[in-house]
Amino acid sequence: MAGRHLALTSQLAPPERWRLLGEGGANWVFAWDGDTPQLAGRVLRVRKPCTQVPFVQAALEAAVWAPALGSDVTGAAASDGAAAAIAAAAAREQRYVERMLAPLLGEQHIAQAQPVAVDAAYLHAVLAANGCQAAAGSAGSGSGGGSPGPAVLLPDATLLPDGSGGVYGSTHDGSGASDAGSTGPVVCLELKPKCGFVVECATVHPANRGLKRHRSRYQLHQQLKLAEGKIAACSAYDPCDLFSGDGERVRTALAALVDHPQNNLRLFVGGRPAEFAQPAENADGQQRGQAAAGQQQQEAQRQREQQQQWQQPARSQHEAQQPPCGGQQLQAKSGGWDALLSGLLPQLPAAQRQPALVELLAAALEAEGVLPRLLQAQRQCPYDIEGIYPLFQRLAAAAERTATAGAAAPAAAVAMPAITEESSRSSDADDDHAAAVRRLLALPQAEAYAVLRSYVVSATAKDCAVMLALQCQYGSSGDDGSGGIDSSTRACSEGTAALRASVLHPQRDGAPGLLRLHSSSSGGSGSSSDSGSNTTLLRYRLTFVDLDLKPLAKIPAHHALDHRILEATRAAASAACSGEAGGEAGGEAGGDEACCGDSAAAASLKGSAGGTAVAEDSAAGM
Numbered sequence: 279m280a281g282r283h284l285a286l287t288s289q290l291a292p293p294e295r296w297r298l299l300g301e302g303g304a305n306w307v308f309a310w311d312g313d314t315p316q317l318a319g320r321v322l323r324v325r326k327p328c329t330q331v332p333f334v335q336a337a338l339e340a341a342v343w344a345p346a347l348g349s350d351v352t353g354a355a356a357s358d359g360a361a362a363a364i365a366a367a368a369a370r371e372q373r374y375v376e377r378m379l380a381p382l383l384g385e386q387h388i389a390q391a392q393p394v395a396v397d398a399a400y401l402h403a404v405l406a407a408n409g410c411q412a413a414a415g416s417a418g419s420g421s422g423g424g425s426p427g428p429a430v431l432l433p434d435a436t437l438l439p440d441g442s443g444g445v446y447g448s449t450h451d452g453s454g455a456s457d458a459g460s461t462g463p464v465v466c467l468e469l470k471p472k473c474g475f476v477v478e479c480a481t482v483h484p485a486n487r488g489l490k491r492h493r494s495r496y497q498l499h500q501q502l503k504l505a506e507g508k509i510a511a512c513s514a515y516d517p518c519d520l521f522s523g524d525g526e527r528v529r530t531a532l533a534a535l536v537d538h539p540q541n542n543l544r545l546f547v548g549g550r551p552a553e554f555a556q557p558a559e560n561a562d563g564q565q566r567g568q569a570a571a572g573q574q575q576q577e578a579q580r581q582r583e584q585q586q587q588w589q590q591p592a593r594s595q596h597e598a599q600q601p602p603c604g605g606q607q608l609q610a611k612s613g614g615w616d617a618l619l620s621g622l623l624p625q626l627p628a629a630q631r632q633p634a635l636v637e638l639l640a641a642a643l644e645a646e647g648v649l650p651r652l653l654q655a656q657r658q659c660p661y662d663i664e665g666i667y668p669l670f671q672r673l674a675a676a677a678e679r680t681a682t683a684g685a686a687a688p689a690a691a692v693a694m695p696a697i698t699e700e701s702s703r704s705s706d707a708d709d710d711h712a713a714a715v716r717r718l719l720a721l722p723q724a725e726a727y728a729v730l731r732s733y734v735v736s737a738t739a740k741d742c743a744v745m746l747a748l749q750c751q752y753g754s755s756g757d758d759g760s761g762g763i764d765s766s767t768r769a770c771s772e773g774t775a776a777l778r779a780s781v782l783h784p785q786r787d788g789a790p791g792l793l794r795l796h797s798s799s800s801g802g803s804g805s806s807s808d809s810g811s812n813t814t815l816l817r818y819r820l821t822f823v824d825l826d827l828k829p830l831a832k833i834p835a836h837h838a839l840d841h842r843i844l845e846a847t848r849a850a851a852s853a854a855c856s857g858e859a860g861g862e863a864g865g866e867a868g869g870d871e872a873c874c875g876d877s878a879a880a881a882s883l884k885g886s887a888g889g890t891a892v893a894e895d896s897a898a899g900m
């Protein structure tokens with residue numbers, strides 16, 4: 279996967295030809311709209327400028343990662359010069375993906391990244407050309423916002439490759455190209471699944487187990503997002519359904535995402551982001567949520583301030599929750615999904631296109647086997663944040679002591695004091711939670727570092743996305759007679775129609791895979807001779823994106839967020855409970871405690887979130 283460095287200059291790649299395609303909390307992603315063949319079908323992904331990492335933090339990062347990634351890429355710091363530090367950071371990211379993620383997720387679905395040199399002036403020009411004035415100001419000034427982080431070129435996962443290295447569906451008007459052998463625009467779905475299991479580990483405090491063991495983290499987080507006004511309504515989407523391996527539940531999860539895409543499902547048409555039609559209640563709901571959020575936001579702010587010594591990447595438009603600056607979104611003026619999908623599935627009646635997309639997505643995910651692998655990566659760390667946070671604090675304190683002692687200790691030798699009999703004694707010694715945390719904190723240093731590494735791998739896997747690019751094959755109506763890999767044989771009824779998707783051959787060695795969609799209006803016998811039936815062939819490519827190495831410095835923020843999520847869930851359950859108690863059906867409830875213990879709270883949220891309660895047989899950790 280190693281790539282050679284390329285310096286992006288205005289001569290090679292005029293900055294105004296980069297079009298903002300996506301913006302996350304940590305990166306900008308630009309699609310190439312110019313003529314340079316070297317860049318065709320590529321995106322430029324640039325890490326947002328970071329304030330300088332404090333020495334102690336850098337030392338801890340280096341010590342934790344050196345055993346796995348090598349000290350040559352973990353040791354460089356800003357003091358070595360900005361360019362050297364960025365090059366080292368880029369190499370570290372690349373090795374992280376190659377050594378830590380690829381073995382778990384499979385190389386097949388991980389795009390090869392080519393590191394590029396992007397200086398502040400160039401990034402400034404790219405941002406300015408995309409209307410990101412505020413971000414351009416800090417990126418270009420070299421002060422305050424810091425230098426741009428590592429940058430890479432990646433294949434544009436919203437498109438499909440053709441045999442000659444060009445791309446389909448990349449016309450500037452977003453309508454898609456009509457290359458030989460294909461037709462219509464490439465439509466891409468970006469799915470951000472989040473954590474697919476519930477935590478059962480003993481490092482979760484007993485007081486929190488009722489909630490954490492019975493609801494997925496996603497469903498719990500919905501309560502906080504609702505209280506903070508970030509969403510208008512809780513989604514019924516549950517990652518535990520998506521990762522269940524049960525075709526029915528997988529489709530339930532995907533259909534819930536279509537209903538409430540939030541930031542977990544995005545659509546691209548012809549390489550451009552397309553807007554989903556939002557439910558009409560959104561505007562009102564947003565205001566209601568915001569009004570209810572006041573107190574929690576103040577608390578969130580207080581906790582953020584406490585984290586200031588562990589700094590985060592600078593956030594701009596993204597954090598301000600504004601739409602991507604200068605982003606050109608395709609909008610379906612009417613007809614929502616159906617209109618957006620008309621180019622992909624022209625032969626299907628409008629009402630069948632959305633369920634067909636769910637079938638196609640389910641079939642591709644299943645045949646490519648990405649969900650079990652992603653779940654395996656998410657499970658790498660057997661400890662919940664409630665155990666990781668004290669471990670991190672302990673290691674950070676040790677790093678701090680080493681630094682203030684003035685010892686220019688090599689990175690791998692940050693001293694960690696042994697746990698003494700005294701410090702390990704607990705008033706709650708019999709409690710399995712206390713014992714589990716004690717055991718974790720007593721791990722030898724090398725093992726403690728390995729735990730932190732596993733936590734970062736899990737965090738990456740819980741936050742990455744899967745992009746599925748699809749394109750209808752020209753003249754593909756009618757059955758080609760081949761059996762295919764029957765990854766999705768369940769018929770999906772929509773009205774009187776039945777839909778069935780199967781993979782004819784999976785993607786291999788960079789070549790797209792082939793999906794077959796069969797639709798039948800007579801109940802789905804599967805025969806192409808049925809009246810009203812047709813078969814569509816679609817090429818596809820599935821790619822993991824956002825495989826970032828998250829800084830250890832995020833751990834305090836993760837811990838604070840965990841706390842806020844639990845608080846918000848309890849508040850919501852308690853409110854639901856009082857509502858019930860005061861209403862017609864509330865006669866039996868004797869107050870918050872009687873009605874809303876944590877298990878009851880988890881159950882009482884079922885209705886509001888609409889999700890499925892998590893089964894008892896979920897993951898068991900330490």
Ligand SMILES: O=P(O)(O)O[C@@H]1[C@@H](OP(=O)(O)O)[C@H](OP(=O)(O)O)[C@H](O)[C@H](OP(=O)(O)O)[C@H]1OP(=O)(O)O
Nearest residue numbers: 302303304305499541737740741826828832836839
């Ligand atoms: O903590 P979470 O679960 O809220 O995840 C964050 C995501 O929020 P989400 O819950 O998906 O809306 C968040 O997503 P958004 O930017 O809000 O769409 C980011 O992905 C963030 O990662 P980073 O700071 O950009 O590296 C994510 O932070 P990490 O947890 O991955 O550090």
Ligand SMILES: Nc1ncnc2c1ncn2[C@@H]1O[C@H](COP(=O)(O)OP(=O)(O)OP(=O)(O)O)[C@@H](O)[C@H]1O
Nearest residue numbers: 300301302303304305307432433434435436823824
């Ligand atoms: N290789 C790619 N091809 C096409 N689009 C991409 C690619 N990588 C990322 N994107 C788009 O850019 C968006 C932002 O990129 P990315 O997720 O890497 O940023 P981030 O800052 O890490 O996001 P987050 O805050 O969600 O963690 C993605 O959601 C996706 O829509």
